[in-house]
Amino acid sequence: EVQLVESGGDLVRPGGSLRLSCAVSGFTFSRYWMNWIRQAPGMGLEWVANISPDGSQVYYVDSVKGRFTISRDNAKNSLHLQMNSLRADDTAVYYCSRDTDSWGQGTLVTVSS
Amino acid sequence: DVVMTQSPLSLPVTLGQPASISCRSSQRLVYSDGNTRLSWFQQRPGQSPRRLISKVSNRDSGVPDRFSGSGSGTDFTLKISRVEAEDVGVYHCMQSTHWPHTFGQGTKLEI
Numbered sequence: 001e002v003q004l005v006e007s008g009g010d011l012v013r014p015g016g017s018l019r020l021s022c023a024v025s026g027f028t029f030s031r032y033w034m035n036w037i038r039q040a041p042g043m044g045l046e047w048v049a050n051i052s053p054d055g056s057q058v059y060y061v062d063s064v065k066g067r068f069t070i071s072r073d074n075a076k077n078s079l080h081l082q083m084n085s086l087r088a089d090d091t092a093v094y095y096c097s098r099d100t101d102s103w104g105q106g107t108l109v110t111v112s113s
Numbered sequence: 114d115v116v117m118t119q120s121p122l123s124l125p126v127t128l129g130q131p132a133s134i135s136c137r138s139s140q141r142l143v144y145s146d147g148n149t150r151l152s153w154f155q156q157r158p159g160q161s162p163r164r165l166i167s168k169v170s171n172r173d174s175g176v177p178d179r180f181s182g183s184g185s186g187t188d189f190t191l192k193i194s195r196v197e198a199e200d201v202g203v204y205h206c207m208q209s210t211h212w213p214h215t216f217g218q219g220t221k222l223e224i
Contacts, residue, residue: 045205047214061213103161
């Protein structure tokens with residue numbers, strides 16, 4: 001069974017940093033593109049970033065470029081999102097997704113003073 | 114960025130009746146490999162999204178055949194042949210042809 005479990009969400013002050021993680025199991029992690037997708041409270045979905053199977057290609061939505069870094073550890077079956085210079089509009093549930101065909105339960109990031 | 118526009122944003126339906134959601138893109142979605150990377154997702158209340166359809170019309174495993182996707186170019190449709198109570202939720206379209214990938218605003222289906 002494919003499983004994706006996010007962690008690391010928290011309440012953080014504007015300008016602060018967080019590192020999200022996604023632990024996966026049930027499939028060969030190193031063969032798949034992985035995504036981070038977020039959903040602000042009461043809003044729609046927003047694609048944030050993704051990374052190629054070997055980690056050589058990464059893409060970001062403009063609003064997070066230079067602040068967020070997506071990475072993966074294929075040996076540990078884990079995906080990460082390092083978030084720096086956080087802003088109030090980064091407040092959202094962050095989902096880890098395997099090529100969009102499987103999703104985790106999400107982890108809540110709240111940016112507030 | 115490619116703008117994805119869904120309509121309607123709210124869709125009251127009657128059990129057993131059909132339902133249809135439109136998704137229009139601001140650019141054509143044909144990828145270099147010839148595929149059109151348009152997907153549909155269902156998000157039930159309080160749950161994570163679930164992909165229903167990829168590449169316009171390919172149903173994911175376990176998705177009931179009352180769900181179907183169609184369209185081409187910039188105009189796409191999700192149809193439910195006979196709405197059931199478990200179909201309540203928000204439906205999202207997404208394009209993954211162009212960077213950044215983008216979603217529609219979501220359509221809330223309610224009985």
